[in-house]
Every structure is written in C-alpha cells, then in structure tokens.
Amino acid sequence: MVGGMVHTAIPQSSIEAQASSRTECPLCGSTELRAVYRFAQFSVLKCRRCSGSWRSNMYSAGDIAAMYTGEEYSRNPYFSYDVGEFKALARGRYANYVKALSDIESMVGVGNLLDVGCGAGAFLNVARQRGWDVSGVELSPKLSDVSRRAVRAEVITASFESVELPAASYDVITMWDIIEHVVDPVLCMKKVSRLLKPGGVALFCTPDEDSVLARAGLFLYRISGGRVSYPALALHPTYHTYFFSRSGFTRMVRNSGMQAMRSYSQEAFFEHSQLPSPVVKWGIWAIEKVSALADRRYELVCLAQKPHRSEPFNPRSVPCS
Numbered sequence: 001m002v003g004g005m006v007h008t009a010i011p012q013s014s015i016e017a018q019a020s021s022r023t024e025c026p027l028c029g030s031t032e033l034r035a036v037y038r039f040a041q042f043s044v045l046k047c048r049r050c051s052g053s054w055r056s057n058m059y060s061a062g063d064i065a066a067m068y069t070g071e072e073y074s075r076n077p078y079f080s081y082d083v084g085e086f087k088a089l090a091r092g093r094y095a096n097y098v099k100a101l102s103d104i105e106s107m108v109g110v111g112n113l114l115d116v117g118c119g120a121g122a123f124l125n126v127a128r129q130r131g132w133d134v135s136g137v138e139l140s141p142k143l144s145d146v147s148r149r150a151v152r153a154e155v156i157t158a159s160f161e162s163v164e165l166p167a168a169s170y171d172v173i174t175m176w177d178i179i180e181h182v183v184d185p186v187l188c189m190k191k192v193s194r195l196l197k198p199g200g201v202a203l204f205c206t207p208d209e210d211s212v213l214a215r216a217g218l219f220l221y222r223i224s225g226g227r228v229s230y231p232a233l234a235l236h237p238t239y240h241t242y243f244f245s246r247s248g249f250t251r252m253v254r255n256s257g258m259q260a261m262r263s264y265s266q267e268a269f270f271e272h273s274q275l276p277s278p279v280v281k282w283g284i285w286a287i288e289k290v291s292a293l294a295d296r297r298y299e300l301v302c303l304a305q306k307p308h309r310s311e312p313f314n315p316r317s318v319p320c321s
Contacts, residue, residue, distance in 0.1 A: 025047035025049065025050060025052060026052075026054060026058070026184070027047065027050050027052040027185070027186060027242075027248075027252065028047060028049055028050040028052070030047050030048070030049035032047060032048040032049050033045050033046065033048070034046055034048065035056075036053060036218070037221060037226075037229075037232055037233075037236065038226060039229060039233055041057075041238055042055045042057050042238070043055070043056040044056070044236055044243060050248050051245045051247055051248030051251075052242065052243075052244060052245075052248050052252070053209060053242065053243040054241060054243065055236075055238075055240070055241055055242075058183075058241060059183065060183070061159065061183050064139075064181065064183065064241075065139060065159065067239055068139045068140050068181075069140050069141060071142075090122075092267060094126065096266050097122075097126045097127075098126065099266075100174075100203055100301065101127060101130055101132075103262070103303060104203065104303065105130075107261070107303070107305065108171050108172065108199065108200065109171075110130065110131045110132055111132070111133065111171030111172065112132070112133040112135070112169075112170055112171050112172070113127055113132045113133065113134050113170065113171065113172040113173070114135050114170045114172070114173045114174070114195070115127070115134065115135075115137075115173075115174045116136070116137045116160045116173060116175045116192075117137065117139070117160070117175060117176065117178035117181075118136030118137065118138045118143075118144075118147050118155060119138060119140075119143050119147065120143050120146045120150065121136065121146065121148075121150050121151040121153070123174065123176060124136055124147060124151045124153055124155075125150065125151050128151055128153065134151065134153045135153050135154040135155065135156075136151075136154075136155040136156070137155070137158060138156075138157060139157070139158065139159050140157075141157050144156075160175075160178070160182070160188055160191070161182065161183065161184065161187060161188060161191070165195055166195075167194050167195060168194075168196065168197050168198065169197065170195050170196055170197060170200060171196075171197055171200050172196075172200060172201050172202070173192050173196060173200070173201075173203075174202070174203040175188075175192070175203065175204050175205070176203075176205045177205055177206060177299075179204055179206050179242070179244075180206045180207065180240045180241060180242045180243065180244065181239070181240060181241055182241065183241065185242055186252065186255075186256070189204075189252060189253065189256040189258075190257065192256070192258075193256050193258050193306055196258075196306040197306070198306055198307065198309045199306060199307075199308045200305070200306045201303060201306075202303070202304045202305075202306070203301065203302070203303055203304075204249070204253070204300075204301070204302045204304070205266075205299055205300070205301045205302075206244050206249065206300055207235065207240075207243065207244070207298055207299055207300070208244065208246050208249075208265065208296070208297075208298060208299065208300035209243050209244060209245040210247070210300075211265065211291060211296050211297060211299075211300075212287060212288075212290065212291035212294065212296045213231070213235065213268070213284065213287050213288065213291065213297070213298045214235050216231070216287060217230075217231045217232035217234075220232065231280070231284070235298070246263055246302075249263075249300060249302060250263060253302060253304045257306070257307075258306050258307075259305050259306075259307060260302055260303075260304050261303050261304060261305050262302070262303045263300060263301065263302045263303075264295060264300075264301055265291070265292070265295050265296055265297035265298070265299060265300060265301070266297055266299045267288045267289075267292070267297050267298070268297065268299055
C-alpha cells in the first residue's frame, strides 16, 4: 500500500452496512466532533480536541483487505520496482525517497529497515542500493511476490496490525502513505514504537489537512454551501479512512512514546491519479509549487525517534519543526 492517488474498488458493504457515524473520536475518545464535509458516499468528521479527521462510515479490517488484495490494486501502473525505470518515470517520488533516506541516515546511519506497505518494492530497492538491510510487510499477495523477487528481500504478506515481529529489532520503520488507510492508527503507531530499537527512527508520510491544497478545497466547498465538492472530494478519497493535520499528527506521534523530530511537506505526485482533466492536474501542480514557499504542500512527512534508554522521555521537550 504505497502512497499516491491509487484508485481501487470500494466494498459496498462499507457504504451500505456501516453508515452509522461514530459519536467518539477514534483517536482520542473526545465527543467534541463536527462534520467538515458531507459527500454523497460519506461525511468527514473532525475532532476539535486532537484535530484528527475520519470518514463517517468506517472500514473494517475485512474491507481494507478486500481493497488491497484484489487484481485492480496489484495491476495499477503506479507500482514499479526497477530503479532505473523508477528514476525516469517517477522522478518526484524517487527524489522524495532519496531525501528521506539521507535525512534518516544523518540520524542513525545505515542499518536494518522495515517498509510497511512496501508494494512492489520501489522504496526497498532504493534503500537496498544505499546499503540498507531491508525487509517489508505488504497486504497484497501479488505485490508481495513481485517485491520479494525483485528486491531479494524478506517480505511478509499480512496486515501490519496482525503480523508478529520481535520488539526492539529495527533501526528504521517506514510507512509511506499507509497510516491513513488502517483501522487503528494509534495502535499501529504504538506498534512501530515497540518494534524500533532504542534511538530508532520512524518515517510517516500522509496527506496533510493543513496543506494549502486541502485548505483551498475546503474554502471552495464552504463558499459554495457544499455544491462544489471538487477538489475536496479528490483530496479525501474513498479508500482513505483517516485524514490528519500536521499538528494533530505530531501530537499522536508523541503520545505513542516517540519524539517527533522533524516534519516537512512534499509535493503530491499525480503520475497515475484519475484527475478529471489536464487543466486541473496543472492547477494542482501550480498550487503545490506555491505551497512549497510556506512548507505546506499536500503530503506531510514526519520523522520520529524512539528515545534512547538513557534519555528520559519528555513529550514536550522536542518541538517538531
């Protein structure tokens, strides 16, 4: 389940059988909720306390498994593992991966890395060529097999929530555009913290509700009284379960027992997105270029570190820039 705007079929069971809205925030338990968007298939609810947002008709673990184990998902042209081809066809993503690895290496050097939702192994391949000992977890059996053969690495076919892995065993764990898809992001984040070695680093990448692009979509939605749902609906795709703001996400990281060391934004990539027209595609590209000036592009990248044993953890002591 690597990142990007990859479309996949949505199980109708979630839309029809799970239409009831939550009355408590699934992230912090608060009842201070409000509806930010009311789309045809679902609403987006937001917690006033923690700033987290989620879809009103939540998916079950079975729904998510159905979305990411089907033929449509594994055949999507987004997935590639050949580094030479990847550099040529997905230059933006390749640059994002190289930047992230350079930042991580400046913190922990090179060691063993687990990529959660590794897809066909593109990120694993880039990391392996830089000297990392890599392994992955991927829900799709077909993509797991592609990644296993292409990268020659151990890839476990399972959901991250269900897989059994030894505690304190990884220098780095990465989740590229995964945390917004899961049933319980709080559980996943605590599991990441448990699996990291003391001093280990986690990378999370997820769309940012505080980005200029997301705020532009919200503005159009509000001034039109909800009649103009695009681009807000495209930025809250039906296959995402949660929607995070930068401030709320870094707070969740700290609550999981890690220190949010650094946050930055990166440009959304739309090589295989299903945008309605080239004009819209170029318009979003232009907004992203302007957003870079304020470091508020569509995707948030957060680097978090598990404290060393000798360092008492103070969640207020390390601001996330």
